[in-house]
Amino acid sequence: MKIQPLADRVLIKPAPAEEKTVGGIIIPDTAKEKPLKGEVVACGKGTKDEEMVVKVGDQVLYGKYAGQELEFEGVKYLIMRQSDIVAILA
Amino acid sequence: MKIQPLADRVLIKPAPAEEKTVGGIIIPDTAKEKPLKGEVVACGKGTKDEEMVVKVGDQVLYGKYAGQELEFEGVKYLIMRQSDIVAILA
Amino acid sequence: MKIQPLADRVLIKPAPAEEKTVGGIIIPDTAKEKPLKGEVVACGKGTKDEEMVVKVGDQVLYGKYAGQELEFEGVKYLIMRQSDIVAILA
Amino acid sequence: MKIQPLADRVLIKPAPAEEKTVGGIIIPDTAKEKPLKGEVVACGKGTKDEEMVVKVGDQVLYGKYAGQELEFEGVKYLIMRQSDIVAILA
Amino acid sequence: MKIQPLADRVLIKPAPAEEKTVGGIIIPDTAKEKPLKGEVVACGKGTKDEEMVVKVGDQVLYGKYAGQELEFEGVKYLIMRQSDIVAILA
Amino acid sequence: MKIQPLADRVLIKPAPAEEKTVGGIIIPDTAKEKPLKGEVVACGKGTKDEEMVVKVGDQVLYGKYAGQELEFEGVKYLIMRQSDIVAILA
Amino acid sequence: MKIQPLADRVLIKPAPAEEKTVGGIIIPDTAKEKPLKGEVVACGKGTKDEEMVVKVGDQVLYGKYAGQELEFEGVKYLIMRQSDIVAILA
Numbered sequence: 001m002k003i004q005p006l007a008d009r010v011l012i013k014p015a016p017a018e019e020k021t022v023g024g025i026i027i028p029d030t031a032k033e034k035p036l037k038g039e040v041v042a043c044g045k046g047t048k049d050e051e052m053v054v055k056v057g058d059q060v061l062y063g064k065y066a067g068q069e070l071e072f073e074g075v076k077y078l079i080m081r082q083s084d085i086v087a088i089l090a
Numbered sequence: 091m092k093i094q095p096l097a098d099r100v101l102i103k104p105a106p107a108e109e110k111t112v113g114g115i116i117i118p119d120t121a122k123e124k125p126l127k128g129e130v131v132a133c134g135k136g137t138k139d140e141e142m143v144v145k146v147g148d149q150v151l152y153g154k155y156a157g158q159e160l161e162f163e164g165v166k167y168l169i170m171r172q173s174d175i176v177a178i179l180a
Numbered sequence: 181m182k183i184q185p186l187a188d189r190v191l192i193k194p195a196p197a198e199e200k201t202v203g204g205i206i207i208p209d210t211a212k213e214k215p216l217k218g219e220v221v222a223c224g225k226g227t228k229d230e231e232m233v234v235k236v237g238d239q240v241l242y243g244k245y246a247g248q249e250l251e252f253e254g255v256k257y258l259i260m261r262q263s264d265i266v267a268i269l270a
Numbered sequence: 271m272k273i274q275p276l277a278d279r280v281l282i283k284p285a286p287a288e289e290k291t292v293g294g295i296i297i298p299d300t301a302k303e304k305p306l307k308g309e310v311v312a313c314g315k316g317t318k319d320e321e322m323v324v325k326v327g328d329q330v331l332y333g334k335y336a337g338q339e340l341e342f343e344g345v346k347y348l349i350m351r352q353s354d355i356v357a358i359l360a
Numbered sequence: 361m362k363i364q365p366l367a368d369r370v371l372i373k374p375a376p377a378e379e380k381t382v383g384g385i386i387i388p389d390t391a392k393e394k395p396l397k398g399e400v401v402a403c404g405k406g407t408k409d410e411e412m413v414v415k416v417g418d419q420v421l422y423g424k425y426a427g428q429e430l431e432f433e434g435v436k437y438l439i440m441r442q443s444d445i446v447a448i449l450a
Numbered sequence: 451m452k453i454q455p456l457a458d459r460v461l462i463k464p465a466p467a468e469e470k471t472v473g474g475i476i477i478p479d480t481a482k483e484k485p486l487k488g489e490v491v492a493c494g495k496g497t498k499d500e501e502m503v504v505k506v507g508d509q510v511l512y513g514k515y516a517g518q519e520l521e522f523e524g525v526k527y528l529i530m531r532q533s534d535i536v537a538i539l540a
Numbered sequence: 541m542k543i544q545p546l547a548d549r550v551l552i553k554p555a556p557a558e559e560k561t562v563g564g565i566i567i568p569d570t571a572k573e574k575p576l577k578g579e580v581v582a583c584g585k586g587t588k589d590e591e592m593v594v595k596v597g598d599q600v601l602y603g604k605y606a607g608q609e610l611e612f613e614g615v616k617y618l619i620m621r622q623s624d625i626v627a628i629l630a
Contacts, residue, residue, distance in 0.1 A: 061610065097263070187353070
C-alpha cells in the first residue's frame with residue numbers, strides 16, 4: 001500500500017536532523033528548529049493551474065510551516081502543495 | 091435512499107478508531123484525536139474547476155478539520171470537498 | 181403569488197423537526213438544534229458560473245448556517261445559494 | 271429628474287411597514303425590524319458579469335442589510351446591487 | 361493645467377451643502393454630514409474590466425466614503441473609481 | 451546606472467514641499483503632511499493585466515500611502531504600482 | 541549541488557552592508573536595518589501568470605520583508621517571488 005497525493009500535492013520525507021547540514025544546507029536564525037529540506041517520495045498529477053515540476057527523488061527546500069504531518073509504516077512524512085516547495089537542490 | 095453529494099463534494103465513512111492504524115497509518119502528535127482516514131462512499135459529479143479523481147471505494151486521507159459531519163441510517167459520515175482530500179491510499 | 185429565486189438561489193422548505201429522522205437522517209452533536217434537511221420548492225435559473233442541478237421536489241441536505249429565513253403565507257422557508265446544498269437524497 | 275442606477279444596481283422603494291404582510295410576506299424573528307420587500311423603480315444596464323433579470327415594477331425580496339438608503343423628492347429608497355436581491359415575487 | 365484621472369477613475373466636484381437638496385436629494389439619517397451628490401468634471405478612459413458610462417457634466421450620487429479628497433486651484437474635488445458612483449441623476 | 455522598475459511599477463520623484471502648491475495643487479486636511487504630487491522618472495513595461503499609460507516626465511497625483519521610498523544618488527524616490535497613481539496633470 | 545528555484549521564484553544574494561551604498565543606493569529612514577539590494581544568483585522558469593524578466597547577474601531592489609532566508613555552503617541567500625522585486629539596476 002502506498003500514498004498517492006491528490007492534485008498538486010507532494011509527499012515528502014523530511015531530512016533527519018543529523019543530515020540537515022549535508023550538502024551545506026543550514027537553516028538560519030529563527031527557522032532552525034524544523035527541517036526545511038526533504039526528499040520527494042510521491043507526487044500528485046497536478047492540476048490545470050499547477051503543472052508538476054518536482055519528481056520522486058528530488059531533494060527539495062520547503063517553507064517552514066508547509067504541509068500536514070502524517071506517519072505511515074513508522075515513517076514521518078509531510079504532504080504539501082507543490083507551491084509550498086521553494087526550490088530543488090540539483 | 092442514498093446521499094448524492096453535489097458538485098465536487100465527497101461522502102466519506104471515516105475509519106473507526108480501532109482500524110486507524112491498519113495499514114500503518116498513524117496520525118501523529120496533535121492530530122491524534124480525530125480519524126484522518128476514511129472510505130469514499132459517494133462522489134459528486136465535479137465542477138468545471140474541479141474534476142473528480144477519487145471514486146467510490148477509495149481509501150483516502152483528509153485534513154483534520156475537513157467537511158461536515160452527518161449521520162444516516164445510524165452511520166456517521168463526513169461530507170467534504172474533494173480538495174480537502176490530500177491523498178489516496180493505493 | 182409565488183417566490184422566484186434569483187440567480188443560483190434555491191427556496192427550501194425545511195423538514196419539520198418531527199420528520200427530521202425520517203429516512204434515517206439524524207443531525208449529530210452540536211448541529212442538532214437546526215434542521216439540515218429540506219425540500220426544494222423553487223429554483224433560480226443559475227448563472228454562467230453555477231448551473232442548477234437541484235430541482236423542485238428534491239430532498240436536500242444543507243449547511244447549518246446556510247441561507248436566509250423567510251415566512252410566506254404562514255410557512256417558513258430558507259432561501260440559499262445552490263452551493264450551500266451539500267447533497268441530494270436520491 | 272430621475273435616478274438612473276449604474277452598472278448592476280437597482281433602485282428599490284421599500285414596502286411600507288403596513289403593507290409588509292400583504293401577500294403573506296412576514297419577516298421572521300430577528301429580521302422583523304426592517305422591510306425586506308420592495309418594488310423595483312429603476313435598474314442599471316448590468317455588467318458583463320451580471321445581466322439584469324429584475325425589471326421596473328418587480329416586487330422583490332432583498333437581504334436585510336442590502337443597499338444604501340437615499341431620499342429623493344420626499345420618498346425613501348434603497349439602491350443596491352442586483353445580487354443583493356434574493357427573489358422576485360411573481 | 362487640468363487633472364486627467366487614470367483608468368476607471370472620475371474627478372467629481374461635490375455639490376455645496378446649500379445645493380444638496382436642490383432636485384429633492386436629501387441624504388437621510390446617519391449619512392447627512394457629507395455630500396453624496398456631485399458633478400463629474402473629468403473621467404479616465406476606463407479599463408478592460410470597467411467601461412466608462414459616466415461623462416463630464418453628469419450629476420452623480422456616490423457612496424459616503426468614496427474617493428480621495430484633493431484641492432486644485434482653490435476648489436475641492438473628489439477622485440474616485442466609477443464603481444463608487446451608484447447612480448446618475450438624469 | 452539607473453533604476454528600471456519591474457512589471458507595472460513606476461519610479462516617481464516627489465515634488466519638493468516648496469513646489470507642492472505650484473499649479474494650484476494643495477493637499478487638504480489630513481493629507482497635508484506628505485507630498486501627493488510627483489514626476490514620473492522611470493516606468494516598467496506593464497503586465498498583461500496592466501498596460502502602462504503614464505510615461506516619463508508626466509506630473510502625477512498618487513495616493514498618500516502609495517509606494518516604497520528609496521534613495522538613489524542622493525535623491526529620494528518612490529516606487530509604486532501604476533494603479534496607485536490616481537491622475538495625470540496634463 | 542545548486543539551488544534551482546521553483547516557479548516564479550528567484551534566489552538572491554543580498555548585498556553586504558558595506559556595499560549597500562555602492563552605486564548610490566541608500567535605504568532611507570525606517571528601512572535602513574535590512575539590505576534591499578542584491579544580486580540574482582538563480583531563477584525559476586516562471587509560470588503562465590508570471591514570465592521571468594530578471595536573470596542571473598541582475599542587481600535588483602526588493603521589498604524589505606520579501607522572501608525567505610536560507611544559508612547554503614556558508615552563504616546567506618533570500619528566495620523570493622519575482623513579484624517581490626521592484627526594480628532592476630541597469
